[in-house]
Each structure stands twice: as C-alpha cells, then as structure tokens.
Amino acid sequence: MSKDVKYIFVTGGVVSSLGKGLTAAALGTLLENRGLKVALQKFDPYLNVDPGTMSPFQHGEVYVLDDGAETDLDLGHYERFTNTKLTRFNNLTSGQVYQEVLDKERRGDYLGKTVQVIPHVTDEIQNRIRDLAEASGADIVITEIGGTTGDIEGLPFLEAIREFALDVGPRNAAFVHVTFVPFINAAGELKTKPTQQSVAKMREIGLAPNILVCRCEKPINKELRRKMSLFCNVPVEAVIEEKDVDHSIYEVPLMLQRERMDDLVCDHFGLDVPPADMEHWQEIIRKLIAPRNQVRIGVVGKYVELNDAYKSVYESIIHAGIANDCGIEIEKIDAEDIEKEGAETYLKGLAGILVPGGFGERGVEGKILAVQYARENSVPYFGLCLGMQVATIEYARNVLGLEGAHSLEFDPETKHPVIALMDEQFDVTLKGGTMRLGAQDCQIAPETKSAELYGASVISERHRHRFEFNNNYRDQFETAGMVIAGTTTDGKLVELVELKEHPFFIACQYHPEFLSKPSASHPLFRGFIAACHAAMDRRS
Ligand code: GLN
Numbered sequence: 001m002s003k004d005v006k007y008i009f010v011t012g013g014v015v016s017s018l019g020k021g022l023t024a025a026a027l028g029t030l031l032e033n034r035g036l037k038v039a040l041q042k043f044d045p046y047l048n049v050d051p052g053t054m055s056p057f058q059h060g061e062v063y064v065l066d067d068g069a070e071t072d073l074d075l076g077h078y079e080r081f082t083n084t085k086l087t088r089f090n091n092l093t094s095g096q097v098y099q100e101v102l103d104k105e106r107r108g109d110y111l112g113k114t115v116q117v118i119p120h121v122t123d124e125i126q127n128r129i130r131d132l133a134e135a136s137g138a139d140i141v142i143t144e145i146g147g148t149t150g151d152i153e154g155l156p157f158l159e160a161i162r163e164f165a166l167d168v169g170p171r172n173a174a175f176v177h178v179t180f181v182p183f184i185n186a187a188g189e190l191k192t193k194p195t196q197q198s199v200a201k202m203r204e205i206g207l208a209p210n211i212l213v214c215r216c217e218k219p220i221n222k223e224l225r226r227k228m229s230l231f232c233n234v235p236v237e238a239v240i241e242e243k244d245v246d247h248s249i250y251e252v253p254l255m256l257q258r259e260r261m262d263d264l265v266c267d268h269f270g271l272d273v274p275p276a277d278m279e280h281w282q283e284i285i286r287k288l289i290a291p292r293n294q295v296r297i298g299v300v301g302k303y304v305e306l307n308d309a310y311k312s313v314y315e316s317i318i319h320a321g322i323a324n325d326c327g328i329e330i331e332k333i334d335a336e337d338i339e340k341e342g343a344e345t346y347l348k349g350l351a352g353i354l355v356p357g358g359f360g361e362r363g364v365e366g367k368i369l370a371v372q373y374a375r376e377n378s379v380p381y382f383g384l385c386l387g388m389q390v391a392t393i394e395y396a397r398n399v400l401g402l403e404g405a406h407s408l409e410f411d412p413e414t415k416h417p418v419i420a421l422m423d424e425q426f427d428v429t430l431k432g433g434t435m436r437l438g439a440q441d442c443q444i445a446p447e448t449k450s451a452e453l454y455g456a457s458v459i460s461e462r463h464r465h466r467f468e469f470n471n472n473y474r475d476q477f478e479t480a481g482m483v484i485a486g487t488t489t490d491g492k493l494v495e496l497v498e499l500k501e502h503p504f505f506i507a508c509q510y511h512p513e514f515l516s517k518p519s520a521s522h523p524l525f526r527g528f529i530a531a532c533h534a535a536m537d538r539r540s
Contacts, residue, residue: 005133006269010144011160011207012257012291013198014180018215019252021074023178024144025081025244029142030262032082033276039138040078042071043088043125044146047151047359049095052435060308065090065466065515068438074144076312089132094153094534097124117156120238125160140269149177149201162206173246174268177209178242179214181224190218192228199232211238211264213256238264248288248318249519251280284322284518291327295351295532300370302363304332312513313356313384319521320529328529335366343373343509352380352504352532355387357511358462361410368394375505380531382524383507385465388497389419391507392469392477399480400473409467420470422493436463440488442495442510448485449498450506453527458489461510469494469509504531 008027011018021042028038044051051059052070063076069088078084101124105115116161129539133141148152165173179195200210212234214220220241229236240259245251256262259277266273297317303309314330321328333346347353353374356366367387371394374381381393387405396405396418404411407419421434439460444451451457474494478484486496499505506524516522 003217005023005124005127005138005168005172006271006447007065007129007133007164007168008140008142008176009173010142010176010178011158011163011202011209012145012147013149013201016148018178018180019242019249020144020146020178021072021077022249022252023176023213023256024142025073025077026256027176027261027265028078028082028084028142028255029253029281030278032280033278033281034262034273036139036271036273037157038082038084038140038142039132039136040075040082040084040086040092040144041092041128041140042074042078042091042144042146043128043157044072044091045151045157045534046093046146046390047095047098047153048153050091050093056303056309058160058308061311062464063312064437064460064462064511065441066460068463070437070464072146073311074146076315076514079514081224082316084138085136089128089135092125092128092527093157097121097156098225099243100124107467118159122160126164128304129161140265140272145456149198152268155205158205158207171268171270174265175202175207175209175215176211177407178213178215180534181214181220181228189214190224192224192231193463195228196231199355208235208270211240211261213240213242213261213276215242215244217244240264248285250281250284250288251527254278254285280519283340287325288318288321288327293320293501293533294327294329295529295536296329296331296349297529297532298331298333298347298350298353298357298370298447300333300335300347300353300367302335302358302360304334310356312511312516313354316513316516316525317354317529319516319518320525322518323521323526324529326529326533326535333370335363337368338366338369339363343369344504347373347379350379351536352382352528354382354528355384355390356513357385357387359386359409364390364410368397372398375499375502378503378535380528380535381502381503381507382528384508384513385463385511388507388509389467389469391497391505392418395477395480395482396473399482400476402473407467416473418470418473419467421466421469422468435466436468438462440510442485442486443489444496445484448483449504449527450485450496450524453523455523457484461495461508461512462514463510465509469497475518503535 010024010273031038042479050070061073062070063073067087071091145157181190225239228239240261367390371391396402402416405416406414408417483498485498496508512522
C-alpha cells in the first residue's frame with residue numbers, strides 16, 4: 001500500500017442525524033476543488049447486509065448505485081457533492097463483515113484459530129479501507145462511520161480505524177468528530193458538555209479527534225471554542241462551527257471553507273495545494289436564495305412525514321429549480337389522504353405533481369387518483385418507477401376502459417395485469433434476487449418529449465423494481481395514445497411512457513433521481529420543472 005494516501009475518518013457524537021454524511025461530502029467538495037482526488041465510503045454498524053430490505057421509516061431512502069448496490073442514503077450526498085465513483089465496495093455494513101468472516105471460517109481459512117472480533121473482524125474492516133485506496137487511486141480517502149460514539153455495535157469499526165491510523169502514521173490519518181452543541185432555551189446558552197463527554201468516550205478507546213465539527217443552531221463564540229479546545233484537546237482553530245443552514249444543504253461546503261476546515265486538513269497532511277475555487281458553488285447558492293420564479297410541486301407518496309424517505313427525489317427537484325431559476329416549494333402529500341378526501345382537496349393549484357417509487361399496496365389508489373387528476377386537468381405529471389406503474393394502471397382503467405386493471409404486486413387476481421412480472425426481465429437481471437437493479441441502457445424513441453430533453457438516443461439509468469409494463473397490452477396503450485418513449489435496447493421492456501396532448505406527462509420505470517447533481521440537474525427533472533413553470537404562467 002502506498003504511504004502517500006491520506007485518510008480521514010469521520011465519526012459522530014452525542015446524537016444521530018447530525019449530518020455526518022453531508023459534512024464528509026462537503027469536505028470532499030472542498031478537497032476536490034483544491035485539485036485532490038477524493039474517494040468516499042460509509043461504514044454502517046448495523047447487522048443488515050445492506051439497507052435494501054429495510055423500511056424507509058427505519059433508514060430513509062435506499063440509494064442505488066450503477067452496479068445495483070442498495071446503499072445508505074449518505075452515498076447520495078457523496079455523488080451529489082463530488083465526482084467520486086461509487087460501487088458496492090463504498091458501503092460496508094457489519095452484516096457484510098460478519099458474512100465475510102464466517103465464510104472464511106467455514107472454508108477453513110483461519111487454519112484452526114479462534115475467530116475473534118480483534119483481529120479477524122477488525123482486519124476485514126481495514127481491508128476495505130485499503131482496497132478502496134487502491135481501487136480509487138485517490139489522494140484522500142474519507143471514511144464515514146455510521147452511528148454514534150458509544151454504540152456497542154460501532155466498537156469494532158472504531159477499533160479498526162484506530163489500528164489503521166497507527167499503521168499509516170499520524171500524518172497520514174486525521175479524525176474528524178461531528179458533534180452536537182445544543183442550545184438550551186431556558187438557560188439561553190449553547191452547551192459543550194455533551195461534546196466533552198463524547199470526545200472522552202472516544203479517548204477511552206484510543207481515538208483522539210484532530211478536528212471537531214460542531215453542529216449548532218446558534219453561532220459559537222470564541223470563549224466556547226476555547227473551552228471545547230481545552231477539554232477536548234484540539235487546537236482552537238480546529239473547533240469548526242457548522243450551524244444549521246439558512247437555505248440549503250449546498251451551503252455547507254462554503255460554510256466549512258469559511259471555517260478553514262480544508263486548510264486544516266491540508267496542513268495536517270502537509271499537502272501543498274491551491275485554495276478551493278468555489279465560484280460555481282456560490283453561483284448555485286445565489287440561484288437558490290434569489291430565484292426569479294417560484295413553483296409549488298406536490299409529491300404524492302406514503303412516507304411523506306419522513307424527510308429522508310424521498311431524499312434524492314427532493315434534491316433532484318431542487319436541482320431542476322436551480323437550472324430553471326425557479327424556487328421550489330415542495331408540498332408533501334400523503335396518498336392515503338387523497339383516498340379519503342379526493343384528489344382536488346390536495347392537488348388543486350399545484351404547478352406539478354410527482355409520484356415517486358414505492359413498494360406495497362398502502363396508498364396506491366391515492367396515487368392513481370393523483371395521476372388521473374394530473375392527466376385530466378393538464379397539470380404536469382412526472383412518475384418515477386411506481387409512479388410510472390400507477391400512471392399505466394390509471395390509463396388502463398380510465399382511458400382503455402379495462403376495469404379493475406392493476407399491478408400483480410397489488411392484486412394477484414386482477415383480470416388486467418397491466419403491470420406484471422415479465423419473462424424477459426430475467427434475461428437482463430438476476431443481480432439481486434428477482435429485483436432489477438442498477439444501471440441499464442435505455443433506447444429513447446425519436447421525436448418524443450423525452451428525446452428532446454435527453455438530447456440522446458441511448459441513455460443509462462438506474463433501476464430498482466420487480467414488476468414491469470405488461471407487453472401484452474402494449475398495442476392497446478399505443479393505439480389509445482400513450483407513447484412508449486423508451487425501452488431496453490433490445491426493445492423488450494418498456495422504460496418510459498409519455499402522453500402527447502398534455503403539457504408534460506412523463507413516467508419512467510427507472511430512478512432518474514439517482515443521477516442528478518446541483519450543478520448538473522437531470523434532464524427529465526429539468527423539463528418537468530420548466531413545464532410546471534410554464535403551466536403556472538399560462539394559468540395566471
Ligand atoms: N413496487 C414496484 C416494483 O417492484 C415499484 C418499485 C419502485 O418504485 N422502486 O416493481
């Protein structure tokens with residue numbers, strides 16, 4: 001292993017949901033803009049092999065990579081904030097580590113030894129850090145450790161990074177601890193004790209942070225910085241304030257730059273690199289803060305009360321807003337409310353309607369009603385994965401007159417399974433059981449709205465679904481006016497549908513939300529928001 005690679009380990013203290021992933025990603029942005037090649041990875045201490053089977057209520061969105069890996073949503077931040085290339089090796093869970101160790105044990109690789117957390121589990125974890133360094137050719141590898149210091153299940157990971165840092169030497173490893181500095185209303189003060197205790201907890205296991213990133217609601221004054229410096233044994237300039245953002249998460253890299261976090265890192269590693277030029281990033285923020293236009297978009301889902309469940313969808317909408325100089329207000333609408341009180345109650349006056357992906361029957365009828373409302377009232381509609389399937393079902397029922405049309409996922413007895421399991425899909429997939437996962441090419445039909453937006457005839461998009469548009473109904477749909485705007489390159493599976501006599505009605509079987517960045521919004525999202533804005537203009 002080359003000793004030149006530098007390693008940053010990001011841990012979290014006090015509480016979860018502090019935005020460690022965001023901090024890691026934002027630091028990645030700064031370092032990339034200083035000309036360094038950065039690789040990012042996430043270690044998750046839970047025992048699931050991957051988050052693919054976890055409910056969004058437990059874990060937020062499952063973020064899918066090109067190679068079909070179902071990963072933690074922090075990897076979405078990594079991709080949106082940096083140019084790092086991610087594969088299934090960038091997200092490691094305890095489940096994977098133990099699976100690997102137990103496979104080796106069964107194969108007899110340990111030659112009769114007692115298999116233990118130290119060194120066998122910790123070695124396996126360290127291997128993943130080295131493997132990424134080697135595979136990525138990065139100058140800096142940033143490893144984020146999920147969970148909070150003090151969690152029992154996180155201990156093997158912390159022990160592993162301690163050993164790793166010892167091996168590569170103190171100038172090649174840096175520890176960033178993201179902590180919480182709460183504001184106590186009754187006292188009118190920010191409190192540093194939780195941070196002191198969290199750092200003490202780290203010291204117990206032999207880890208000493210080089211940089212403290214303090215998440216807080218109010219600015220941290222000099223005195224508090226000095227106090228944390230003293231009690232936590234970090235230089236006062238390494239106490240970084242990361243206040244709640246005013247407008248957008250995309251302010252975080254600029255905030256960290258103002259606090260000179262990237263300078264600290266480069267000094268620590270002895271890297272002589274130019275300062276980060278963040279002009280393009282500032283431009284993004286300018287557009288976010290003072291957009292010329294404003295639209296209100298409805299997202300109709302079933303996990304609407306949970307911000308993280310549709311994270312990439314919301315971010316992609318915001319990116320498209322930046323591209324269109326359009327401020328976005330996202331109205332999160334529970335599909336079950338639509339079932340109870342009708343579509344009009346919740347959807348009237350919206351500039352556009354989006355139905356994201358999903359599994360399970362709850363709320364499906366509400367989503368179908370939302371599609372019908374959008375189609376009949378010429379409100380721009382964008383359907384993602386399940387959002388495409390419900391658009392198909394709605395069209396079958398209300399335009400083709402196929403009563404009771406449904407997806408086999410929700411009604412195995414339906415007379416008209418317009419969404420079904422197709423034999424063809426098994427030729428293309430079988431990576432994750434019966435799930436179609438990861439990036440696949442899609443052939444875009446000429447002279448369609450989608451072709452115009454993509455500006456290409458073959459595109460690649462990420463998938464995560466089991467059911468497909470049923471080809472037995474394809475002719476009927478096309479005769480009735482639905483355009484099959486995209487298929488797999490062999491033409492066998494429908495990927496994209498649109499309606500002609502509508503300001504914007506596009507629905508795709510894949511997940512475009514995994515390929516959008518603040519500086520390069522996804523063409524379909526961009527087109528959707530442009531259409532929403534145009535539709536509002538027409539109405540006013
Ligand atoms: N539940 C649907 C399927 O499995 C859609 C999946 C999704 O929206 N990601 O095909």
